[in-house]
Amino acid sequence: MAFDSSSVDVAALSRGPGRRRVEGFVRSALEPGALVPSPAGPNIVRRDEVREALAGALGKVAPGGGKATLFLPDGIARLAVVTPPSGADPRDFLRFRLASSLPWPASDAIVDVLPAGRGRVVGAAVRRGTVAQYEQLAVSAGLTVERVHLGPLAALGSLLGRGGRSGVHAILGDAAVCLAVIRDGDLAAFRSRRRDPTEGEAERLLAEASRAARLAGDGDGSLTLVLSGSDAGRLRDALGPASTASGGLEGPREWPEAVEAAWLAGALS
Amino acid sequence: MREQPDFSTTPRPRRPPARELLAVVLGFLVLFLSLGHASATRREAGAARERLAAVRREIGSLEARLRAVDARTTQGGELLTRAAAAGEAPPERIVAAIARALPGDARVERLTVGYGDAISLEMMLVARDAAAWDRALARLVEAGPFEEVIPGPERRDGEVRTSVSARWAEER
Secondary structure, three states: OEEOOOEEEEEEEOOOOOOOOEEEEEEEEOOOOOEOOOOOOOOEOOHHHHHHHHHHHHHHHOOOOEEEEEEEOOOOEEEEEEOOOOOOOHHHHHHHHHHHHOOOOHHHEEEEEEEEEOOEEEEEEEEHHHHHHHHHHHHHOOEEEEEEEEHHHHHHHHHOOOOOOOEEEEEEOOOEEEEEEEEOOEEEEEEEEEOOOOOOHHHHHHHHHHHHHHHOOOOOOOOOEEEEEOOHHHHHHHHHHHEEEOOOOOOOOOOHHHHHOHHHHHHHO | OOOOOOOOOOOOOOOOOHHHHHHHHHHHHHHHHHHHHHHHHHHHHHHHHHHHHHHHHHHHHHHHHHHHHHHHHHHHHHHHHHHHHHHHOOHHHHHHHHHHHOOOOEEEEEEEEEEOOOEEEEEEEEEOOHHHHHHHHHHHHHOOOEEEEEEOOOOOOOOEEEEEEEEEOOOO
């Protein structure tokens, strides 16, 4: 299940050998202000409302409860791309690099990394108390939390490695967007910033993507902009042929929201 | 799902990647095979040691038998040598040669023939007097088949009775 300020998504995935498939998907909308992704403050602002939305979605795709993997929203973590020295533990190195910039004590941070190719890792630091809010919410809905991932990192993970589609990938959350320049399956550049959903967001996003592509060594910034996540359809419509969809999911296409859910690609990869 | 960063407050142990898992399984497999092979090799070494000990025991036994056979062969050789010597120089020929050599006034009272690598003669001679003894001794020396004729102690007054040793020297 994935949380963001506008909705709670719950997807039931097939288990067993081979590629996972989506067996069911429900998006349960949240009223503004019920869930506010934030690095340090309370995220589940109106707990009952969020819990009710979660229970409603679970009742449709996973009524028996059971084991769950949580995907936390963009905007709660500090993200960074680093190249750890040879022999250094990437998590320790990232903790060391981020320690001075965290708005909470470094000892409260949960740090983990994703290999990004060429010896680099992209990692994140999340406040333990923030993660606990989401975990407790899932437990109160009768679930056993197995793992907790960060939505944008999960989406990024599905883009890396063999078969990774070259381009500038905009992974959209409700509160923040991650721009990842992927070239031949490796992460060439990565940026994360809070979204400004006011008029002209699509053009600003395209300009940001072109700058990211140029900084990553793509001379004329001509890499394709691939949009996925929150509002991806609306932004694609605004940009026209300058952008494209992420490619979508395998399995039944009966859940249009699922096709746009960036975190779900990570869950299925 | 590929291994994703996990931010759980109570993280579960990470599942090792399939390749590492496979390497570990292969490692254990190789270890078990090596242990099995080492065990089989130890058993073979033990069996080889037992076989070696048995062969050594057998060699010892054969050497003992060989020594016994050698000893018997040596004794047999001596007997054969003696038998051959006796065949080529029978006592009657020796007695005849002595009878031809001795003059009429001397006689042989006792004759011992020893057959070995050489044929040794030990005889007790009785001569009528000293002159007869001298003649008998001279004829024995000159007769030819006798060599190394050595007279024993003698008394020259009256009848001479003494021993003479010699070697039968007739060509075989």
